Amino acid sequence: MSEFIKTIFHVDMDAFFVSVEELFDPSLKGKAVVVGGQRDERGVVSAASYEARKFGVHSAMPLRTAAKHCPHAIFVDGHPERYRQCSEKVYEVLNSFSPQVEMASIDEAYLDMTGTERLHGPPLRAAQRLHDKMKLATQLNCSIGIGTSRLIAKVSSARAKPNGVLWIMPGQEAKFLAPLDVRDIPGVGKVMEQDLHQLGVYRVGDLAALQENVLEDRFGKWGMALAGKARGEDAGGWFDSEVGADTDPKSISHEHTYNDDTADSEQLESTLMRLSEMVGRRLRENGLHARTIQLKLRYQDFTTITRAHSLAEPTQLDIEIFEQVRTLFRNNWHKAAKVRLLGVHVSGFKGHSGQIELLDSTLHERWNKALTTADRLRDKFGESSISLAAGMKGGFRERTHENPAGLPGKGRSEK
Amino acid sequence: MPVEVATATGTGIMEITVSKFELLRELTATQGVVERKTTIPILSNYLFEASGDKLSLTATDLDLSLRTACNAKVKKEGSCTIPARKLYDYVKLLPDAEITIKLLDNHWVSIRCGRSNTKMVGMAKSNFPSLPVFPTAGVVKIPAQVLRAMIAKTGFAIANEESRYTLNGALMVLKPESITMVATDGHRLAHIERNGEKFEGVSGEMKTLIPKKCMDELKLLVDSTNDVETIDFAKDESTLFFRIGPRLLTSRQLTGQFPNFEAVLPKDNNKHVSLNGDDFSAAIQRVAQFSDERSRAVRLRLEKGELKLSASSTDSGESEDSIETPYQGDGLTIGFNATYILDFLKAVGSGDVSLELKDPQSAGQLRPLGNDDYKYRYIVMPMRI
Numbered sequence: 171m172s173e174f175i176k177t178i179f180h181v182d183m184d185a186f187f188v189s190v191e192e193l194f195d196p197s198l199k200g201k202a203v204v205v206g207g208q209r210d211e212r213g214v215v216s217a218a219s220y221e222a223r224k225f226g227v228h229s230a231m232p233l234r235t236a237a238k239h240c241p242h243a244i245f246v247d248g249h250p251e252r253y254r255q256c257s258e259k260v261y262e263v264l265n266s267f268s269p270q271v272e273m274a275s276i277d278e279a280y281l282d283m284t285g286t287e288r289l290h291g292p293p294l295r296a297a298q299r300l301h302d303k304m305k306l307a308t309q310l311n312c313s314i315g316i317g318t319s320r321l322i323a324k325v326s327s328a329r330a331k332p333n334g335v336l337w338i339m340p341g342q343e344a345k346f347l348a349p350l351d352v353r354d355i356p357g358v359g360k361v362m363e364q365d366l367h368q369l370g371v372y373r374v375g376d377l378a379a380l381q382e383n384v385l386e387d388r389f390g391k392w393g394m395a396l397a398g399k400a401r402g403e404d405a406g407g408w409f410d411s412e413v414g415a416d417t418d419p420k421s422i423s424h425e426h427t428y429n430d431d432t433a434d435s436e437q438l439e440s441t442l443m444r445l446s447e448m449v450g451r452r453l454r455e456n457g458l459h460a461r462t463i464q465l466k467l468r469y470q471d472f473t474t475i476t477r478a479h480s481l482a483e484p485t486q487l488d489i490e491i492f493e494q495v496r497t498l499f500r501n502n503w504h505k506a507a508k509v510r511l512l513g514v515h516v517s518g519f520k521g522h523s524g525q526i527e528l529l530d531s532t533l534h535e536r537w538n539k540a541l542t543t544a545d546r547l548r549d550k551f552g553e554s555s556i557s558l559a560a561g562m563k564g565g566f567r568e569r570t571h572e573n574p575a576g577l578p579g580k581g582r583s584e585k
Numbered sequence: 586m587p588v589e590v591a592t593a594t595g596t597g598i599m600e601i602t603v604s605k606f607e608l609l610r611e612l613t614a615t616q617g618v619v620e621r622k623t624t625i626p627i628l629s630n631y632l633f634e635a636s637g638d639k640l641s642l643t644a645t646d647l648d649l650s651l652r653t654a655c656n657a658k659v660k661k662e663g664s665c666t667i668p669a670r671k672l673y674d675y676v677k678l679l680p681d682a683e684i685t686i687k688l689l690d691n692h693w694v695s696i697r698c699g700r701s702n703t704k705m706v707g708m709a710k711s712n713f714p715s716l717p718v719f720p721t722a723g724v725v726k727i728p729a730q731v732l733r734a735m736i737a738k739t740g741f742a743i744a745n746e747e748s749r750y751t752l753n754g755a756l757m758v759l760k761p762e763s764i765t766m767v768a769t770d771g772h773r774l775a776h777i778e779r780n781g782e783k784f785e786g787v788s789g790e791m792k793t794l795i796p797k798k799c800m801d802e803l804k805l806l807v808d809s810t811n812d813v814e815t816i817d818f819a820k821d822e823s824t825l826f827f828r829i830g831p832r833l834l835t836s837r838q839l840t841g842q843f844p845n846f847e848a849v850l851p852k853d854n855n856k857h858v859s860l861n862g863d864d865f866s867a868a869i870q871r872v873a874q875f876s877d878e879r880s881r882a883v884r885l886r887l888e889k890g891e892l893k894l895s896a897s898s899t900d901s902g903e904s905e906d907s908i909e910t911p912y913q914g915d916g917l918t919i920g921f922n923a924t925y926i927l928d929f930l931k932a933v934g935s936g937d938v939s940l941e942l943k944d945p946q947s948a949g950q951l952r953p954l955g956n957d958d959y960k961y962r963y964i965v966m967p968m969r970i
Contacts (some may be wrong), residue, residue: 482746482772497747504624523880524969525922529771529844529946 175340177293177316179281180323181264181300183310184332186277187217187355190256191246193309202227202243208247209237212429216248220332226294248274251552253277267300278327280320296350318343318402343402346381347373357398360452365389405471419456423466424448431470431509436563442495443488443561445514450488453555454545459484466513467503475516477502484520487537488558491516599663599688601635605679605698607655607667611642612673613795614653614809614832617802619669620646627712630666633686634661636690640686643772644669644714649798650716651806653832666707667694717824717835725759726815729829731808733778735766738777738961741928743797744770751841755800759784767846773925774846775932778960794843798837799827806832851948851964854941858892858912860955862938866930868906872896873923875904881924882968887917888943896923900948919945920970926951929963945969 178193183189187205198219202520203226206216215236218227225240236243257276264271268292270282289295297314304312315327325347327394330336338346352358352366352374369388371377372557377385378400385393398404424445432438442465452461464478477498495514505508527534547556612631620628625647633645640657643650644747665688675696676684684698692707736755744752755768765778795803807813817828820838827834872883876896886893892910897903920940929951930938937954951963 215755501747520879523877523922524882524920525880526946526966526968527771527773528769528848528849528964528966530776 175284176318176325177283177286178318179283179293179297179300180315180317180318180320180327181266181281181304182313182315182327183260183277184313185217185219186310187248187253190252191249192509193256194249195246196251198244198246198356202240204233204236204243204245205239205248207233207245207247209233209243211523213228213427218243224454247257256308256310259398260304260310263300263304263307266303267296274322280323280451284317291561293337293371294335297337301333301335302353311415319398319402321356321404322346322402325354328354338402344375347400347402348373348571349379350374355396357395357399362389390566403465419458419519420461420519421515422449422452422456422458423464423513423515424452425511427472427511428509431508431510433506435503435505438503438512439496439499439508440561440563441512441556442499442514443492445512446492446495447488447558447561448553449514449516450486450491450541450544452549453486453516454557459486459522460491460516461485461518461520463491463494463498464515465502465516466500466511466515467499468511469504470510472510474511475502476516480518483523483525487534488538488541492560493579588607590643592907594944598661599633599665600660600685601640601657601687602660602685603640603655603657603796604847605676605681605684608684609673609676611655612669612676613645614649614806615642616669617633617805617835618644618649618651620644621670622941627666627708627714629669630708631669631672632664632666632710632713634664636662643713643722645714645716645805647714648837650835651802651832651872652716652835655954663688664710665692665694666710666713671705672696676830677707717821717826718902719826719828719833720819724817724819725784725791727759727764727784728782729807729813729816731782732816733804734959735764735777735779736949738959739766739768739775739930740797740800740804741932741965742768742770743771743800744774745900747769751794751839751843754794754796754839756843756846757793757795759793760789761787767843769844769846772922772965772966773928775929776846776850776964778961779958780960782923792843793825794839794841795825796836797820797835798840799825802834803827803829806834849948849964850962851941851943851950852941852946854950856887856912856914856917856942858887858940858942860892860908860910860938860940861936862930862933862953863907863935865938865940866927868894868908869923869926870932872904872906873927875901876923880919880968881922882920883926884970885919885921885924886963887914887919889913889916893938902964916970917945919949920968921949921965922968925965929965935959 188203191203191205193470200221201219202225203219203223204215204222207213213233215229215231215233216228217229221242222240227236227240253276258518261273264279264281268281268283268286271279273279286296290299293304294318298317300314304310311333313327313330314333314335315323315325315330317326318340319324322343323340326338328337350373352371355374371380377396382394385397389396426441426445460544462478462480463485466474466476468474479494479498481494491514544556604894628646632642635657636659638656638659639654641652641654642872643652678679679698679701682699684696687695689695692709694705694707696703696705743755747753747889752770755766758765761784762782763778763780767774767776770945810832813830819826823838825836825838870882872894874896875879876883877898883894883896888910890909891907893905893907895905933953939952939954941950945967948964948966953961
């Protein structure tokens with residue numbers, strides 16, 4: 171790494187959901203806006219405008235709490251389809267700047283800009299151009315962090331907000347990080363922070379000053395990664411991979427939290443159908459077949475169970491996912507116990523083994539055709555334009571979340 | 586009559602003496618039916634009922650129930666429930682002697698044998714689910730060994746996919762002079778038929794879906810029950826009944842439509858190869874070592890005078906084998922899941938088999954050659970390779 175200095179951009183859209191909502195309703199501009207649902211609904215804040223944030227509202231906060239903090243805020247329902255469409259536009263812009271683009275979530279991305287100087291000029295000029303082009307194409311603002319590693323890029327973009335650029339020049343990494351709070355390092359959460367405080371570590375500089383083996387003894391492999399991070403290096407977990415490499419998702423999932431907990435089996439199964447449909451759609455979008463189907467079930471008292479089953483043959487058909495999930499549900503749900511949340515999660519992406527069906531040999535083909543057509547309709551007219559009848563009663567507004575700050579983000583289509 | 590434990594709990598006082606040998610024999614036979622992991626505690630218990638000179642034992646997991654009996658000296662008639670697994674584990678350890686079982690207060694049960702003395706915590710008998718009653722009419726007698734053989738030759742093809750509900754059992758078709766059993770998991774199908782029987786009380790066609798767990802249990806019961814020549818079979822709307830000597834197995838019926846299997850039985854497979862079952866099995870096992878671990882795909886190449894087998898995977902390498910055969914027809918290459926073929930070869934045992942193919946996309950058929958008692962055929966769908 172020392173011989174070959176990389177230039178990584180981290181592009182983070184400013185208050186993405188709110189900004190998208192403002193495009194559709196300009197009267198929201200400059201106001202305290204909370205996206206995610208109405209003030210008296212159950213559920214959490216997906217995003218908050220800068221004005222609302224001043225009152226302590228942040229994403230993942232319950233909507234009702236947000237309403238207490240900021241009573242004058244305007245509450246709007248989320249529109250996942252709008253965000254996805256805008257995200258696609260963002261991706262197109264980024265893709266025209268570098269072939270190595272990795273969307274870390276719906277509203278942020280890493281670009282490997284190494285070796286693009288002759289094309290785009292030095293980093294700051296490239297960033298300026300990117301800013302302009304983004305504004306032109308999407309009417310949205312973004313903030314750009316530039317560094318020799320993803321970590322530095324990520325940390326600096328947060329400091330460039332809103333609508334700014336921050337470049338940490340090669341060699342300045344440790345100096346830049348030293349005064350920052352350890353919590354500012356992606357991957358350091360509440361628990362890790364407390365553990366570090368016990369060691370007398372409050373700033374990243376304190377961390378860098380520690381002997382590596384102290385960290386390793388205390389936190390194992392994680393400690394080693396942490397020591398690297400304190401120096402501004404990419405280490406551990408998702409930081410290890412090259413930008414743009416391995417963007418295939420490892421799993422796909424959808425969840426739904428009820429506004430009112432329910433024990434109505436018809437409604438619950440209908441929700442599972444709807445969730446299976448959404449998962450199936452994403453599988454087909456990514457050209458994947460999943461073998462392991464998992465049910466997540468949270469009761470009113472927050473007890474949560476997950477139950478999984480692996481199929482003999484991987485599938486991307488809504489109906490097969492649903493059949494599995496329904497069986498898992500029927501076998502594990504304590505009847506009459508009210509359910510708060512349901513989730514459908516698939517993983518184990520494999521190719522088909524090639525086994526031909528004996529019964530209903532054309533069934534798969536017929537479903538495939540029908541679902542492909544349905545997908546095309548959704549592409550054109552929106553996600554709710556068509557759905558399987560069994561999932562109708564389970565219909566609900568889809569919720570999307572911007573990646574909470576501090577989380578590294580997952581694969582592009584994983585969220 | 587001397588009054589000993591006078592404080593009855595409303596479920597009847599019970600006191601019996603039974604030989605350890607007989608009790609253990611029946612406990613062993615019923616273990617398979619006792620529910621292991623259950624959220625309904627009573628299902629982990631036996632129901633003991635003493636009357637006349639018999640102790641009857643009942644176990645159930647709601648899907649499947651087994652009632653059996655053994656000789657007992659009944660001092661006081663009555664009934665109780667006892668934790669099944671614990672009782673079994675304990676009785677196994679007792680000396681070969683007489684065991685006295687007595688119901689005490691609050692559903693406690695005393696078990697005495699020689700110098701051993703134990704009290705177990707039972708549950709109220711009234712919690713035990715009531716079992717369906719054996720119908721008085723419509724009973725069909727099926728030769729025990731015939732049913733056993735048919736289960737052994739089809740049971741392995743039943744789907745393990747719980748979600749494919751109607752494939753979780755085998756279809757039994759009784760006609761006045763024949764019995765047929767069919768099982769499939771959607772990739773392969775086992776079909777066995779026996780003619781020349783006499784089934785009294787059967788007119789036309791009597792179709793029954795038998796759940797896999799019930800089939801497994803039936804097979805075990807035929808093997809473990811002495812001197813049983815015929816099984817009494819009956820059913821009502823929701824339940825199947827099988828009486829095997831002194832034992833009665835009842836099973837919840839699978840409802841739903843078994844797939845139209847007749848439509849998928851191959852009719853024009855014109856490439857017939859005779860193979861020795863043992864040779865075929867050995868060759869497949871060898872090459873399958875090098876097949877893809879998940880798909881288990883092996884390639885069969887049929888040529889004049891020879892069947893070539895091969896498999897390969899990026900992880901383990903590649904392997905080839907070949908078997909001599911009198912085949913002189915056209916060549917053909919086809920892929921199969923090795924497990925599916927081996928399951929069949931294991932079920933038929935040694936002897937020659939006939940492999941009958943059409944083309945690489947159509948179902949293959951396997952039959953044992955030479956056995957005329959049963960008409961046994963096994964259909965396997967190929968894999969795209």
